[in-house]
Amino acid sequence: MTSTPIPGPDAPTPAGREATLPDDGLQQGPLIPPRTATTGEPMIAINAVSKWYGSFQVLTDCTTTVSKGEVVVVCGPSGSGKSTLIKCVNALEPFQEGQITVDGTKVKDRATNLPKLRSRVGMVFQHFELFPHLSITDNLTLAQRKVLGRSPADAEKRGLDLLARVGLSDHAKKYPGQLSGGQQQRVAIARALAMDPVVMLFDEPTSALDPEMVGEVLDVMVELARDGMTMMVVTHEMGFARKVADRVIFMDRGEIVEDATKSDFFGQPRSPRAQHFLSKILSH
Amino acid sequence: MFANLDFGVIVSSLPYLFGQGMVFTVTLTALAASMGVVLGTLLAILRLSGVPGVSHLAKGYVELMRSLPLVLVIFWFYFLVPYIGAWVVRSPTPIQVGAFASALVTFTLFEAAFFAEIMRAGIQSIPKGQTAAALALGMTRAQVMRTVVLPQAFRNMLPLLLTQTIILFQDTSLVYVLSLTDFLGAASKVAQRDGRLVEMYLFAAVVYFLICFTASSLVRRLHSRVAIIR
Numbered sequence: 273m274t275s276t277p278i279p280g281p282d283a284p285t286p287a288g289r290e291a292t293l294p295d296d297g298l299q300q301g302p303l304i305p306p307r308t309a310t311t312g313e314p315m316i317a318i319n320a321v322s323k324w325y326g327s328f329q330v331l332t333d334c335t336t337t338v339s340k341g342e343v344v345v346v347c348g349p350s351g352s353g354k355s356t357l358i359k360c361v362n363a364l365e366p367f368q369e370g371q372i373t374v375d376g377t378k379v380k381d382r383a384t385n386l387p388k389l390r391s392r393v394g395m396v397f398q399h400f401e402l403f404p405h406l407s408i409t410d411n412l413t414l415a416q417r418k419v420l421g422r423s424p425a426d427a428e429k430r431g432l433d434l435l436a437r438v439g440l441s442d443h444a445k446k447y448p449g450q451l452s453g454g455q456q457q458r459v460a461i462a463r464a465l466a467m468d469p470v471v472m473l474f475d476e477p478t479s480a481l482d483p484e485m486v487g488e489v490l491d492v493m494v495e496l497a498r499d500g501m502t503m504m505v506v507t508h509e510m511g512f513a514r515k516v517a518d519r520v521i522f523m524d525r526g527e528i529v530e531d532a533t534k535s536d537f538f539g540q541p542r543s544p545r546a547q548h549f550l551s552k553i554l555s556h
Numbered sequence: 557m558f559a560n561l562d563f564g565v566i567v568s569s570l571p572y573l574f575g576q577g578m579v580f581t582v583t584l585t586a587l588a589a590s591m592g593v594v595l596g597t598l599l600a601i602l603r604l605s606g607v608p609g610v611s612h613l614a615k616g617y618v619e620l621m622r623s624l625p626l627v628l629v630i631f632w633f634y635f636l637v638p639y640i641g642a643w644v645v646r647s648p649t650p651i652q653v654g655a656f657a658s659a660l661v662t663f664t665l666f667e668a669a670f671f672a673e674i675m676r677a678g679i680q681s682i683p684k685g686q687t688a689a690a691l692a693l694g695m696t697r698a699q700v701m702r703t704v705v706l707p708q709a710f711r712n713m714l715p716l717l718l719t720q721t722i723i724l725f726q727d728t729s730l731v732y733v734l735s736l737t738d739f740l741g742a743a744s745k746v747a748q749r750d751g752r753l754v755e756m757y758l759f760a761a762v763v764y765f766l767i768c769f770t771a772s773s774l775v776r777r778l779h780s781r782v783a784i785i786r
Contacts, residue, residue, distance in 0.1 A: 364688050391694025401689035405708050414703060415693035460689075467693060 303437050303465060303492070304499050314373070315340045315471050315502045316361055321370035323356065323526075330356050331367065332526045338471070343503045345513040348523035349549060354506045355398075357523065358473050361504065362393045375470050391419045394464030394472040398480050400456040402448035402463070408435065409444045412463050420467065427466075434462035438492050454485030458492055465496075472496065474505040510553060514538060522546040562752060566759050569746045577742030584656075584728045584738070588663035589721040595664060596671025597710075600679055601701065603672065614672070621669030627730055633662040634734055655734040667724055674716045678709030715779040722771050726764065739763070 316338040323331040330353050338344045346354045359365040361372055363379050363386050372379040377389050402411050412431030416422045422430070435441055438458040440451075448456055457477055464472060474493065478486045490512050497503055497516035507513070513520055513534065520537040522530035522545070530537065530546045541547045566573075603614040621629070637658050641651035653661075682705050690700040710717075729740040737745065740760055747756035 359688075362692055364692060387691075387694045387696050389694075390692055393692070395689070395692040397685055397689055397692075399683075399685055401683075401685045403686065403690075403704055403708075405711060415690075415695060418699050418703065419694040463693070 303434070303496050304468075304501055313340050314338065315342070315375055316504060317373040318357070318361070319371050319373070321357070321360060321367050321372060323353075323360065323365065323367040323369075330526050331360070334370070334523075334526075334528050336521055336528055336531050338502060338504050340502055341500050342518045343497045343501075343505065343516050344519045344521060345517040346504065346506045346521045346523060347508060347510070347513070347549070347553075348529075351525075352523040353526040354523045355475050356526075358475050358504060358506050361473055362390045362395060364395075387419065391415070391467055392470050394467060394469035396457070396460050396464055396472070396474045396477045398476040400448070400453070400460045400480075402456055402460055404448050406447075407444070408440070408446055408448070408451070408459055411448065411459060412466050415463070416466055431462070431466050434465050435459070438462045439488075452485060453481045454488045457481065457485075457489045461489075461492055461496070471502040471504070474503065474507065476506050476508070478507065478509055508553060510538075510550075522549065524549070561755055563755055563759075565746065565750050565752045565755055569742075569756075572746065573739065573742050577737060577739035580736070581725065581728050581738040581740075584659060584663065584731070585721065585725045587660055588667055588728075589724055591660075591664040592667035592671050592724075593675075593717060595668035596673075597675045597706065599668060599672035600675035603676060604679060618669045618672050621666055622673075626666060626727055627733060629666050630659065630662050630730055630733055633665070634658045637661055655731075655736050659728075659731045659734055659736060663724065663728065667720070670720055671717065674713050674720060675709060677716075678713035679705055681712055682708050711782050714782055715775050718775045718778070719772070722768050722775070725771075726768065 314337045318334055318336050321331055321334045322329065334353075334357055336344075346358065348354050356365055360367045361374060361379065367380065370380075374389060374393060378384055379389065402408075403414070406414065409428060409431060412435060413422075413424065413427035416427035416430060417424060420427075432441070432444060435444055438461060440455055440458055440462075443451060443455065443459075448459070451459065461477075477493070478489050481489065486509070490509060493503070493505070493512065494516050505512070505517075517534045519531065519533055521528055522537070522541070522543070524545050529543045530541055532541070537546070538550070541550055599614045599618060602610050603618065605611055634655070637653050638650035641647070641653055642649060645651065686704055686708070687700055690704045691697075695703070728738055731738050732741045732744065743756045743760040747753045
């Protein structure tokens, strides 16, 4: 079974979101090397995952799959466990029951080399989390050198190449604090891509941004999705979901309430909770 | 009352006061501070490690040192270090370590407890997201600590570390109990020899004040400079 990450023709974008990138703009060419088309093989398999904080259950029996090349958007009200679930995928959050498999490697297994697994899973955070004491170049190269063992020259070449792709070449020598939120988040995406991940996780990548900067970050993510990157994205940006998502997962109170194709989800959500959520989020 | 004071004694004893006394004070301060920061950082990491035994041991050490008067610790180590040394190298007789080595060990171990608390606050001041981001890139916990957390913690805490070093600079005068000659000790010796107590102790106070006040002012100015822009 093959699903192609092409945006539906019925995908209207909110006004202003189509704005072109400031700075020197996105350069031509893919953000990542070309990959073989979607094979339908699971990249992330989440199987019956449950998690408790003490006696409080934050995740209840969550099961879903993200296939290679697929873009899956996870949405839901705050406190529904969507951020927790995505952090379980690269073991930033431990979980007590169930199993997650990433590209064939079990996340909850003593034999698993977690740093190695994580180095193949890119992650972008709500608050960017660039390292403020390092220049943009050093932010891009640190993990390449320390984790992948690349030479400083190779790491810098890869880092600066990706920095150009997100349109921020002029800022290589600056420090994170000198960049706007949108620029910092684009650097954070480049930093994750520099590790040549097989899958990218986004944890509310635009929630901490001023409205006028949301577009430039989404543009990079759309580009990435069209290049065939496997992505799991926690976001409230329904415009993005409509544009590039293959599937939408709706979570509420720690449960996966709805796991549907994009057209089914926006067309006829089955659960009342998803209907209620959509009516609230799309009404403005 | 100051009519019969003779400040000439200060001028004639300057080479001794600074050439020997101050050099000793500065050397001891610099060595004990740098070694204390390293040991203190280690203690802070152990205390925050969350490993039950290790964490409690580090906490216990810090609490113990912070609860004892420095003079007592200086005495303690002066009489204890030779025996500990003998035990380490399995020597039948106590090892002669000398007063300076003993003082250095004491100040390092004592100050480490205070530096540990500063570094602990520094490490805890770094947002959890920084660690999460570094881990997500595939770094090991040790790499995250070394390349992401500690450099930021150290920078944030530099003013406090330097302020603590200024306090250490003053505290080194306590080595007089081991008959070591630091700056104050040198001034004291001249004072006793020439019977010029008021002049020498006044002069010593002025020197300590000038050095510490200048250093504190510099630290305050540095504070606004090194802060990391977020």
